[in-house]
Amino acid sequence: MDFEFSPKAAELRQRLVEFMDERIIPAEAIYRQQMEASGDPHFHPPVIEELKAEARTRGLWNLFLPHATEWTEGLSNLDYAPLAEILGRSPLASEALNCAAPDTGNMEILTMFGTPEQQDRWLVPLLEGEIRSCFAMTEPAVASSDATNIECSIRRDGDEYVINGRKWWISGAASSRCKVAIVMGKTDPDAPTHSQQSMVLVPMDAPGLVIERALPVFGYQDREGHCELSFNDVRVPVTNLLGTEGGGFAMAQARLGPGRIHHCMRTLGAAERALELMCRRVVEREAFGKPLASQV
Numbered sequence: 001m002d003f004e005f006s007p008k009a010a011e012l013r014q015r016l017v018e019f020m021d022e023r024i025i026p027a028e029a030i031y032r033q034q035m036e037a038s039g040d041p042h043f044h045p046p047v048i049e050e051l052k053a054e055a056r057t058r059g060l061w062n063l064f065l066p067h068a069t070e071w072t073e074g075l076s077n078l079d080y081a082p083l084a085e086i087l088g089r090s091p092l093a094s095e096a097l098n099c100a101a102p103d104t105g106n107m108e109i110l111t112m113f114g115t116p117e118q119q120d121r122w123l124v125p126l127l128e129g130e131i132r133s134c135f136a137m138t139e140p141a142v143a144s145s146d147a148t149n150i151e152c153s154i155r156r157d158g159d160e161y162v163i164n165g166r167k168w169w170i171s172g173a174a175s176s177r178c179k180v181a182i183v184m185g186k187t188d189p190d191a192p193t194h195s196q197q198s199m200v201l202v203p204m205d206a207p208g209l210v211i212e213r214a215l216p217v218f219g220y221q222d223r224e225g226h227c228e229l230s231f232n233d234v235r236v237p238v239t240n241l242l243g244t245e246g247g248g249f250a251m252a253q254a255r256l257g258p259g260r261i262h263h264c265m266r267t268l269g270a271a272e273r274a275l276e277l278m279c280r281r282v283v284e285r286e287a288f289g290k291p292l293a294s295q296v
């Protein structure tokens with residue numbers, strides 16, 4: 001089996017490693033200072049925007065899109081995987097390259113299933129890094145690892161859909177830069193099991209959409225927030241439907257495929273960095289007259 005990087009992946013990898021060493025890793029201390037000074041766990045620190053601008057000039061932008069589209073030439077999952085591993089080494093990197101979840105999956109389904117109007121309104125600003133988005137599928141009341149269980153109702157009423165339901169763990173929703181949610185619910189509870197679900201685009205400022213709280217993860221608040229949301233008679237035009245009615249389950253699966261690989265590769269990168277830090281620590285730190293690594 002050939003484990004070599006393709007020439008394209010090798011070249012991008014080299015440029016990404018340089019960007020990480022020269023800009024991303026040194027920016028971590030600035031990021032911490034800016035977050036602490038703000039006193040707001042969901043603050044958007046200015047250093048992120050500086051890193052984004054620089055990533056663009058270095059041609060390290062929107063690399064996650066696997067298919068050639070009018071917006072990018074596309075990079076295969078195989079070529080992107082080693083880049084995601086490097087991105088995982090710093091919590092700042094994915095956002096700096098506009099390669100952060102949940103926007104990546106959302107942008108991907110908007111390229112695949114969005115209408116030209118939906119793409120103009122939501123996809124283009126997401127690709128430009130001007131706004132962020134969230135994906136609202138999981139619900140507190142049901143086992144949501146199987147999305148056929150979800151109960152959120154998306155009922156058609158004339159030229160509108162009316163959405164009622166409760167979601168939680170919705171990553172990104174606490175950010176003031178999050179402007180749109182892709183919401184999964186049931187348009188037809190009587191259809192065959194995997195054709196009951198649909199996805200609609202819901203602006204975050206839609207009347208009736210309430211951010212109830214941001215849930216802590218292991219006691220910590222993530223900057224983007226993992227929120228509980230309630231939808232109380234939220235109305236959107238039927239033109240906000242993504243793809244077809246009943247096509248939501250299949251789209252969710254399509255969205256999760258590359259996302260799983262991205263998460264796994266980033267996690268490997270985070271683990272590698274943690275291990276490296278530990279290895280360095282045990283030779284630098286002395287106890288009882290010698291480095292920790294020399295203790296027997």
Ligand SMILES: Cc1cc2nc3c(=O)[nH]c(=O)nc-3n(C[C@H](O)[C@H](O)[C@H](O)COP(=O)(O)OP(=O)(O)OC[C@H]3O[C@@H](n4cnc5c(N)ncnc54)[C@H](O)[C@@H]3O)c2cc1C
Binds near residue numbers: 102139143146168
């Ligand atoms: C930090 C974080 C961020 C998240 N971000 C998002 C997000 O942005 N958007 C979103 O929609 N969701 C998000 N989630 C939710 C996540 O996708 C769900 O937690 C996950 O899909 C599991 O669903 P659940 O919590 O309902 O668990 P459940 O489905 O209740 O599962 C609980 C346990 O039961 C097991 N289980 C379930 N069904 C079966 C079965 N039939 N047979 C045997 N075992 C079973 C599961 O494997 C699991 O171990 C996030 C979660 C976290 C922790």
